[in-house]
Amino acid sequence: MTYSxxxxxxxxxxxxxKIKEKTARRDAILKAAKDAFFKNGFMETxxxxxxxxxxxxxxxxxxxxxxxxEIYVSLMTKGLELLKKEMLKAAxxxxxxxxxxxxxxxxxxxxxxKNRKYFRIIFLSSHPDVRRRVSGxxxxxxxxxxxxxxxxxxDAIKRGIKSGSFKQTDPWQAANILWAMVxxxxxKYETDPIYREEIVGIKLEKILIESLxxxxxxxxxx
Amino acid sequence: MTYSxxxxxxxxxxxxxKIKEKTARRDAILKAAKDAFFKNGFMETxxxxxxxxxxxxxxxxxxxxxxxxEIYVSLMTKGLELLKKEMLKAAxxxxxxxxxxxxxxxxxxxxxxKNRKYFRIIFLSSHPDVRRRVSGxxxxxxxxxxxxxxxxxxDAIKRGIKSGSFKQTDPWQAANILWAMVxxxxxKYETDPIYREEIVGIKLEKILIESLxxxxxxxxxx
DNA sequence: ATAGAAAAATGACTTATAGTCATTTTATGA
DNA sequence: TCATAAAATGACTATAAGTCATTTTTCTAT
Numbered sequence: 001m002t003y004s005x006x007x008x009x010x011x012x013x014x015x016x017x018k019i020k021e022k023t024a025r026r027d028a029i030l031k032a033a034k035d036a037f038f039k040n041g042f043m044e045t046x047x048x049x050x051x052x053x054x055x056x057x058x059x060x061x062x063x064x065x066x067x068x069x070e071i072y073v074s075l076m077t078k079g080l081e082l083l084k085k086e087m088l089k090a091a092x093x094x095x096x097x098x099x100x101x102x103x104x105x106x107x108x109x110x111x112x113x114k115n116r117k118y119f120r121i122i123f124l125s126s127h128p129d130v131r132r133r134v135s136g137x138x139x140x141x142x143x144x145x146x147x148x149x150x151x152x153x154x155d156a157i158k159r160g161i162k163s164g165s166f167k168q169t170d171p172w173q174a175a176n177i178l179w180a181m182v183x184x185x186x187x188k189y190e191t192d193p194i195y196r197e198e199i200v201g202i203k204l205e206k207i208l209i210e211s212l213x214x215x216x217x218x219x220x221x222x
Numbered sequence: 223m224t225y226s227x228x229x230x231x232x233x234x235x236x237x238x239x240k241i242k243e244k245t246a247r248r249d250a251i252l253k254a255a256k257d258a259f260f261k262n263g264f265m266e267t268x269x270x271x272x273x274x275x276x277x278x279x280x281x282x283x284x285x286x287x288x289x290x291x292e293i294y295v296s297l298m299t300k301g302l303e304l305l306k307k308e309m310l311k312a313a314x315x316x317x318x319x320x321x322x323x324x325x326x327x328x329x330x331x332x333x334x335x336k337n338r339k340y341f342r343i344i345f346l347s348s349h350p351d352v353r354r355r356v357s358g359x360x361x362x363x364x365x366x367x368x369x370x371x372x373x374x375x376x377d378a379i380k381r382g383i384k385s386g387s388f389k390q391t392d393p394w395q396a397a398n399i400l401w402a403m404v405x406x407x408x409x410k411y412e413t414d415p416i417y418r419e420e421i422v423g424i425k426l427e428k429i430l431i432e433s434l435x436x437x438x439x440x441x442x443x444x
Numbered sequence: 445a446t447a448g449a450a451a452a453a454t455g456a457c458t459t460a461t462a463g464t465c466a467t468t469t470t471a472t473g474a
Numbered sequence: 475t476c477a478t479a480a481a482a483t484g485a486c487t488a489t490a491a492g493t494c495a496t497t498t499t500t501c502t503a504t
Contacts, residue, residue: 018480041351046461057483062463120350126413127346129263173424177403177433180410184402187409191348202395210392211399218439240451268490279454284492 026064028054030078033071038117042072042124069133073142076125079118080145086111087152097160098216104156105182105212109205112186123187150175157219166219174219181211248286250276252300255293260339264294264346291355295364298347301340302367308333309374319382320438326378327404327434331427334408345409372397379441388441396441403433 032054036045047068051058065071090107091100112119124130131139153175160166189204254276258267269290273280287293312329313322334341346352353361375397382388411426 041354043351043355047463048461058462059464059484060482063481066463068462124346124349124351126409127349128342128412129265129346131413132263133265170424173429173432174436176410176424176429177407177436180406180433181399181403182406184404184406184409185399187348187406188398188402190350191353202392202398207395207398210395211402214396214399214437214440216440218436222444269492270490280491281455281493282453285452290491 022064029056029061029064030071030075034075034078037072037075037121041120042068042130047071066135067133069130070135070138072121072130073125073134073138075118076121077138077142077145079115079122080142080149082115082118083108083111084145084149084152087149091152091156096163096165097156097158098165098220100156100159101153101178101212101216104153105208108182109208116190119186119190123190150179153178160219165221167221169219178212178215181215182208185211244286251278251283251286252293252297256297256300259294259297259343263342264290264352269293288357289355291352292357292360294343294352295347295356295360297340298343299360299364299367301337301344302364302371304337304340305330305333306367306371306374309371313374313378318385318387319378319380320387320442322378322381323375323400323434323438326375327430330404331430338412341408341412345412372401375400382441387443389443391441400434400437403437404430407433 029050033045033050036049036053039045040049045068047061048058050071051061061071065074086107087104090103093100093103095103125142150172154171157166157169157171157174157178161168161171185204185208251272255267255272258271258275261267262271267290269283270280272293273283283293287296308329309326312325315322315325317325347364372394376393379388379391379393379396379400383390383393407426407430
């Protein structure tokens with residue numbers, strides 16, 4: 001009682017440390033999960049694999065995540081956050097909308113090359129069959145991060161309209177179209193590595209640039 | 223021996239009937255599987271569910287399909303074939319490329335509205351984690367059907383170039399871009415029904431038409 | 445019609461894994 | 475140092491994919 005103000009202070013510190021430790025452990029689990037999912041995919045990774053590779057018992061994993069799906073979707077959010085960070089860097093330049101979009105595409109493509117497996121997680125996590133097994137809260141945070149990425153596109157397009165290089169149009173709608181186009185192309189390429197070349201016969205980088213050209217052509221003032 | 227030529231004939235008939243019966247049973251399984259997958263999704267449908275609902279034992283299912291994934295991917299191929307049929311109908315009109323593309327989009331959207339669950343199957347079946355558990359042969363046939371759909375777009379764009387309404391461009395590449403854009407948008411809408419409206423705030427039909435307008439704007443001769 | 449062979453179907457069984465929970469271990473605080 | 479709370483454990487339960495020895499049905503030759 002006498003030292004209650006100290007105690008409160010130290011209790012606060014303790015509590016903070018506890019939270020930090022919890023977060024650290026959660027991150028360790030996610031790191032192990034990332035390795036396992038990257039290596040063997042969602043279906044063929046077991047929760048025990050993940051537990052083993054971070055030196056915990058299976059039951060412990062369930063103290064941090066409600067289900068295998070929740071681990072997976074948490075990883076997706078991490079992937080989206082990484083992507084968002086990269087996109088923000090590219091978008092911060094003082095260029096016009098036009099040039100920023102090319103830069104964003106370059107960043108996006110580079111991110112894809114370095115993080116193909118993350119794209120697979122994003123792709124599968126977006127499916128209703130996975131999502132139905134995940135809490136609304138977790139979904140919301142992933143949706144918000146994806147939304148932030150779209151917001152960056154939105155800003156770039158807005159800038160282009162303001163500067164007069166793009167025609168008057170709904171930037172949010174345009175951003176969604178561009179996002180869908182680029183993701184659709186990547187997904188198509190990701191779908192089947194074996195048959196890929198023979199289906200399209202076009203290099204991904206080339207078709208991505210062409211698609212942006214086409215998009216900008218439609219967006220520019222004639 | 224004496225009647226060997228008759229026997230051969232009747233044997234051929236018998237064999238044909240056998241094949242027909244096999245196909246019919248396979249189709250019955252696929253029909254039951256469709257209902258089950260539509261209702262409960264991939265993860266929460268069991269092979270026993272499928273077997274029960276078409277009055278067969280679980281083991282019998284495995285005489286017709288190598289795995290649950292193969293049933294699923296076979297359904298995807300069926301879905302793509304339906305879509306292809308619809309698209310062919312729309313594309314057979316004697317219109318110019320421009321108008322055909324609008325028609326194709328309308329057909330595609332209508333198909334989506336009537337077959338949302340098929341889209342989910344197509345979406346999930348396209349994922350490497352599902353595909354890795356499916357035989358190359360089966361994958362090839364699904365890839366070919368998807369390819370045929372793209373071919374229809376390709377033809378329409380070619381026609382537009384020939385008639386002079388579209389600029390000189392690689393029609394195959396343009397077809398892939400259009401396909402990716404439309405699928406990307408639908409996927410985005412399919413991803414999360416709960417948050418959908420608040421993310422995009424745009425009706426799907428409207429944004430699909432807008433995206434085609436933008437695409438055509440980029441494609442048309444200025 | 446019938447026996448014997450071939451084809452098709454069966455479902456109990458094996459194996460694997462997600463998720464639980466009573467018990468044990470570790471950390472905290474007086 | 476002990477009591478209490480928090481964290482971790484892993485044996486256990488439940489469920490479901492896929493197998494295969496056995497049974498049932500269909501076909502064929504006489």
